[in-house]
Amino acid sequence: MLTLNHYLVLSAVLFSIGTAGVFLRRNLITLLLSIEIMLNAVNLTFVAVGRYLGTVDGQIIVFFVMTVAAAEAAVGLAIVIALFRHRETLNPDAFTSLRW
Amino acid sequence: MDLIVFYALGTLTVLASLLVVGQRNPMYSVLLLIASFLALAALYVQLDAPFMAVTQIIIYAGAIMVLFLFVVMLLNVPREEPDVPDPSRLFGGAGPRRLGVVLALALVAELVWALRRLGRTPFGGEIPEISSVRAIGRTLFTEHAFAFEVTSILILVALVGAIVLARKEA
Amino acid sequence: MDVALIAHASLILVVFTCLLLAAAVMVYMERKVAAAIQQRYGPYLVGPRGMLQPFADVLKLMFKEELRPKAADALLFSLAPILSAAAAFAAFAVVPFGAETTLFGLLDEPLPLGVADVNVALLVIFAITSMGIYGIVLAGWSSNSKYSLLGGLRSAAQMISYELSYGLAIAAVIMMAGSLSLREVVDAQAGYWLGFIPRWYVVPQFVGFFIFMCAGVAETNRAPFDFPEAEQELVAGYHTEYSSMSFAMFFLAEYINMVTVSAVATNLYLGGWHGPFLPVWLGWIWFLVKVFALLFFYVWMRWTLPRYRYDQLMAFGWKFLLPLSVVNLIATAAGVLYWG
Numbered sequence: 001m002l003t004l005n006h007y008l009v010l011s012a013v014l015f016s017i018g019t020a021g022v023f024l025r026r027n028l029i030t031l032l033l034s035i036e037i038m039l040n041a042v043n044l045t046f047v048a049v050g051r052y053l054g055t056v057d058g059q060i061i062v063f064f065v066m067t068v069a070a071a072e073a074a075v076g077l078a079i080v081i082a083l084f085r086h087r088e089t090l091n092p093d094a095f096t097s098l099r100w
Numbered sequence: 101m102d103l104i105v106f107y108a109l110g111t112l113t114v115l116a117s118l119l120v121v122g123q124r125n126p127m128y129s130v131l132l133l134i135a136s137f138l139a140l141a142a143l144y145v146q147l148d149a150p151f152m153a154v155t156q157i158i159i160y161a162g163a164i165m166v167l168f169l170f171v172v173m174l175l176n177v178p179r180e181e182p183d184v185p186d187p188s189r190l191f192g193g194a195g196p197r198r199l200g201v202v203l204a205l206a207l208v209a210e211l212v213w214a215l216r217r218l219g220r221t222p223f224g225g226e227i228p229e230i231s232s233v234r235a236i237g238r239t240l241f242t243e244h245a246f247a248f249e250v251t252s253i254l255i256l257v258a259l260v261g262a263i264v265l266a267r268k269e270a
Numbered sequence: 271m272d273v274a275l276i277a278h279a280s281l282i283l284v285v286f287t288c289l290l291l292a293a294a295v296m297v298y299m300e301r302k303v304a305a306a307i308q309q310r311y312g313p314y315l316v317g318p319r320g321m322l323q324p325f326a327d328v329l330k331l332m333f334k335e336e337l338r339p340k341a342a343d344a345l346l347f348s349l350a351p352i353l354s355a356a357a358a359f360a361a362f363a364v365v366p367f368g369a370e371t372t373l374f375g376l377l378d379e380p381l382p383l384g385v386a387d388v389n390v391a392l393l394v395i396f397a398i399t400s401m402g403i404y405g406i407v408l409a410g411w412s413s414n415s416k417y418s419l420l421g422g423l424r425s426a427a428q429m430i431s432y433e434l435s436y437g438l439a440i441a442a443v444i445m446m447a448g449s450l451s452l453r454e455v456v457d458a459q460a461g462y463w464l465g466f467i468p469r470w471y472v473v474p475q476f477v478g479f480f481i482f483m484c485a486g487v488a489e490t491n492r493a494p495f496d497f498p499e500a501e502q503e504l505v506a507g508y509h510t511e512y513s514s515m516s517f518a519m520f521f522l523a524e525y526i527n528m529v530t531v532s533a534v535a536t537n538l539y540l541g542g543w544h545g546p547f548l549p550v551w552l553g554w555i556w557f558l559v560k561v562f563a564l565l566f567f568y569v570w571m572r573w574t575l576p577r578y579r580y581d582q583l584m585a586f587g588w589k590f591l592l593p594l595s596v597v598n599l600i601a602t603a604a605g606v607l608y609w610g
Contacts, residue, residue, distance in 0.1 A: 002102045004221040007147070009212055010110045014117055016208035021121035023200025029126055029168065029177055033133050036164070037117050040140055043156075051147045052223055056235050059152050060244055063236075066159050067251050071258030073164045077171045078265035084175050085268075127346070127411070134404070154393040162400025166407070166430065173411050173423065233390060233450060 007048035014041035028090045039069045112139040126177045137161040293525040294324040307573045334514040346412035351519035354405030358526035361398040364391040365533045366453045368554035391452040425498035431587040432488035438595035439482040442602040443538045456542030470541040479539045481595045486531035493572035497580045532564035
């Protein structure tokens with residue numbers, strides 16, 4: 001019997017995987033991918049709870065989250081490109097000093 | 101039947117996400133994330149949200165991931181090499197990362213524990229007119245019209261910002 | 271067993287087989303029409319008037335050696351043609367090609383002719399077309415050769431750019447029909463104005479039709495927008511390093527994409543399966559005729575028009591087609607508002 005709990009647990013697991021990814025990975029692009037995993041976990045929560053409560057607002061919020069995620073991915077990748085041009089590496093540990 | 105489909109799709113999503121985080125080739129990471137998004141789209145279909153499923157495929161799997169793929173290919177992102185342990189630091193410098201994984205595990209344990217206390221929450225049987233595109237459009241353009249317009253300005257700002265940031269120094 | 275289930279399953283098989291046959295027919299038609307335009311004979315040795323030539327081509331390709339460059343990424347190299355072909359076939363799954371039929375009374379309830387009847391069909395087609403880009407991009411990348419990479423990236427950038435105009439042209443039709451389901455869009459085009467002009471959307475939406483066909487030709491990487499696979503410039507673009515059946519898969523994918531774009535254009539603009547002189551349940555014959563006419567138009571364009579250079583291609587897509595499709599959308603909205 002499929003309940004809301006199932007979806008919420010799945011969403012929690014995905015969110016934690018994304019968090020672990022942000023901690024673990026030493027590659028800026030995979031860092032951004034982990035952030036996308038987290039955003040998707042949240043989307044799943046919204047759609048599931050929206051279905052449970054019987055409103056369409058869950059899907060509307062997901063619509064906005066997707067748009068914001070697209071904008072954030074674009075700007076984030078532009079920043080990654082600019083950083084790569086400067087330091088020739090994608091390891092976040094190389095960008096620890098506040099002055100070049 | 102629903103349960104089997106849910107477990108299959110859920111396992112696929114979790115497995116693909118674990119591999120995104122776990123394996124070292126960035127190209128494979130992007131492709132595995134696309135697989136994870138497709139499985140999530142199927143979960144949205146199971147949740148009676150077909151418009152969200154298709155939008156997920158169009159925007160996430162079809163546009164954002166292509167952007168990631170382009171950047172990975174253009175920057176020729178190398179395979180991540182396993183870290184060289186630094187003898188002067190505790191745990192060879194891997195301390196903060198391992199603590200991060202422990203914290204993530206603590207997060208998932210805490211969330212699952214909190215959700216167990218939620219009790220039985222079965223889905224309502226009938227689907228009101230919520231999932232039709234018409235209903236979504238109506239709500240989006242009446243109650244949330246302001247947010248919609250602001251989002252369009254946000255996208256414009258992101259567009260200009262991305263172009264300016266990634267431009268070569270003239 | 272359930273008769274409806276058997277009918278549906280056999281319908282899916284028939285559609286799949288017809289798509290494969292359509293690719294074969296396209297190969298033959300391309301070569302014969304090219305020959306006619308260039309005033310020479312096409313293939314005429316294999317079979318009567320050369321009609322078995324496509325099968326000879328497939329046999330030849332099957333017997334060729336399957337090469338793989340040593341530095342190529344093996345998994346992605348094998349995955350790319352599969353992705354291309356799979357996306358091409360999947361997009362056709364939501365395209366209806368006929369009205370409901372009861373197969374001469376054999377079935378209890380009428381079977382709508384189409385593999386799946388989804389009420390967001392147009393968005394699904396758009397989504398699957400977006401997924402088709404990955405096949406090309408991965409092919410370019412995994413071959414580990416500069417011609418392939420350049421061809422793959424250019425092709426992907428071209429497809430993304432023209433997807434916008436494609437979507438906006440579709441949006442104008444959605445506004446006129448009031449539904450995302452292709453079946454309802456076709457049914458909104460039944461009937462006649464003044465008794466003899468069919469109510470096809472190509473009449474009020476001729477600009478939209480032009481935009482859709484241009485974007486469709488660019489999406490399928492066909493001439494005059496086929497710079498990424500131009501033989502003279504880039505060796506062969508993203509499929510340079512492929513041989514034998516992988517190469518055949520890419521070409522299969524390209525032809526099936528052409529068929530899908532023509533089928534969607536027929537359903538959106540040319541009235542789908544509605545036509546004079548035939549009862550509605552034989553409408554699939556009209557559908558075939560219209561799709562065939564659009565495919566002939568594709569082939570005709572390829573062998574008549576010179577190729578666009580890449581920057582001209584992108585400028586055309588972004589600076590001309592996109593603003594035109596936005597204007598088309600606004601004009602359609604005004605028209606729908608005014609005339610109801």
